[in-house]
Amino acid sequence: MNQSVIxxxxxxxxFTEEIQEFSLREIAMRSDLPKPTAYRLLTSLVECGFLQKTRDNEQGSSYRLGLKLLELGNLVSNQLEIREIALPYMGDLAQDINEVIHIVVANQNEATYIEKVDSTRAIRLYTRIGKSSPFYIGSGPKLLLAFMEKDRQERIIGQDELYTMEDHxxxxxxxxxxxxxxxxQEGYAYSIGEQDLETTGISYPLYDYSGKVIAALTVSGLSSHFEGENLQVIRQKTQITAEKISEKLGYQAIKV
Structure with a gap:
């Protein structure tokens, strides 16, 4: 482990609700660190936005929590809200089509699966909450990449080389x-065998109150289940479920 980071x-x-600001001397004393070491660590936290300096003069420096923590806290809060709202709808969809249902969100440079409802099939996908994938592999990650801000999308695609997961x-x-x-343009993503061989994924966007795509509702299963009329049924029911979740998140679709 990196002891400096720890x-x-x-x-x-x-920092607590009761004590929201400390001087350099107080931080060094409470953390049992030499003052120069504490100052070096605090400087790094300030540069990253986790702390902000409220005073820096001959009497010393003072620090309080920075806005970066608020930004990260909002991300966590949004993810918890999505999971809480989406889970009942995911359960209904899984019961209806008997396939694995996921919620996928953008997490820095990867897509992360933050919720899952399994199928009851004897042979099914063994995925887990917390799994991450590159944005260019799988229907959920690709959908998030497609609706991403153009400059961020270009940075991700602009990496030296992009490789498939199964055969590299x-x-x-x-x-x-x-x-x-x-x-x-079409409003959904479809993938075959990109994360696991002989599996198919279909994803539809989840919108927040501002009309921004904040997650993907993804259905995954063996490709043999995603054929013919059954494929159309899965698509239709997944789309309807995504629309219901988006409405609960405050999204109001424009009626034409």
Whole structure:
């Protein structure tokens, strides 16, 4: 473990609702660190936005929690809200179509699966909450990438090389960009065998009150279940469920 990182993060635990600001001397004393070490760690936390300096003069420096923590807290709060609201609808959909249902969100440079409702099939996908995937692999991650801000999308696609998960082939970025454009136009994503062989995924966007795509509702299962009329049924019911969840999140679709 990186002891410097651990020591720096432990400094954040000093701040409470009762005591929201400390001087450098107080932080060094409470953390049992030499003053120069405490100052070095605090400087790094200030640079990253986790702390802010409220005083810096001949009497010394003072610190309080920074806005970066508020930003991260809002992200966690949003994810908890999505899970709480979506879970009953996911359960109904899983019971109806008997496939695995996930909620996928953007998490820095990856897509993360934050909720799951399993199927009752004897042979099913063994995925887990907390699993992460590159944005360019799988229907859920790709849907998030398609609806992402253009500059962020370009940074992700602009990496040196992108590789498939199963056979580690280089992904054609021109083809990927065309697929992302189609996903955004058609409003859903579809993938076959990208994360696991012989599996299919279908994803629809979840919108918040401002009309921003904040997650993907993803249905996954063996590809043999996603054929013919059954495929159309799964698509239709997944779309309807995504729309219901979005409405609960405050989204109001424009009626035409």
């Amino acid at each position: 020591k720096a993060l432990k400094l954040l635990d000093l 082939r280089i992904i054609d970025k021109v083809v990927l960009k065309k697929e992302l454009k189609r996903i955004k």
